[in-house]
Amino acid sequence: MIFKNNPGNLKPELEQQGYVLLKDVLTDDFKAYLREFFDTAMREAALEADDWKITGKKRQFVFDFRSEDDADEFRQGMAELTGIPIPDFTISERHLKVYDDHANSYPAPHKDRSASHYSIGLPVHLPEGSTVCVFPDLDPGPNLEHRAKFLEDDNPEAIKALYDGPEARMLQESFGDVIVFLGSALYHERVKGAGTAVLYIKANGEGDDPLGENIYGRATVAV
Secondary structure (H helix, E strand, O other): EOOOOOOOHHHHHHHHOOEEEEEEOOHHHHHHHHHHHHHHHHHHHHHOOOHOOOOEEEEEEOOOOOOHHHHHHHHHHHHHHHHHHHOOEEEEEEEEEEEEOOOOOOOOOOOOOOOEEEEEEEEEOOOOOOOEEEEOOOOOOOOOOOEEEOOOOOHHHHHHHHHHOOOOOOOOOOOEEEEOOOOOEEEEEEOOOOOOOEEEEEEEEEEEOOOOOOOOOOEOOOO
16 A cells, blocks of 8 residues: 555645645555665666766656556545546656755756646655745746746855745655645745655646656657
8 A cells, every 4th residue: 555544635735725745644565665666776876887977966767666556546546636537647757866965955946847737746765954845926827848947046045045935835744745736837846955865756637748657548748
C-alpha cells in the first residue's frame, strides 16, 4: 500500500488554495521503497563519469513504481484529490530529483511546463531548511508553453525578498508527506535545496505526455 488514508479528503483545500500538504500520508512500506530507489540510483550514479555533475543543478532519475497495484493506488488517490477522472489521469513526468550540493538556496521561482497541471512531490531526503515554497498570489494563471517559465533572476536581492514577503508560502514538508500544487499555474521553487532528494510526479487530465513517461495509456506525446 502507498497511502495511510484517502488523499481525496483534502480535495476542497486543494481547490480553494491551489496547493495542499498531505501530512504523514505515506505508509512505512512505501517510504522504505522510496529510500531503496534513492539509494540504488545514487549507487549507480557514483559509477558514472563526473560529467553529469553540473554545479548548481540537479540529477534526475526516471521513477518506476514497484508494482502495478501501487501505480493503480497512486492514480486512484491522486485522481480523487485533483478531480481528474481516472481514465484521463496522465503522468507527464516521473523523476526522482537530487539537488546538487551547491544548489542556489533561493533560485528564481518558476511555473512548470503546460503538461504539469498538478505537481506531486514526495520528499525522500530533506536537509535542514529544505522546503517547497509556493506563491499562490503572484501572477497566478496557466503557463501554456511546453517549457518552464521563470521569473527574471538578475537581481538576487529582489528574488530573496520574494521568499521573505507575504506572498510566499513555505510548505515545510517532511519525509512521509506529499505536496500537491498547480504546477503550471503557480510560481514555486525549492529553497535551501542543496542535497535534497524528492520524487516529482507531474500529471494532467488532457493526455499530454511530452516526455513519453505516462504509464497509464491513452496519452498523446507532444511534438
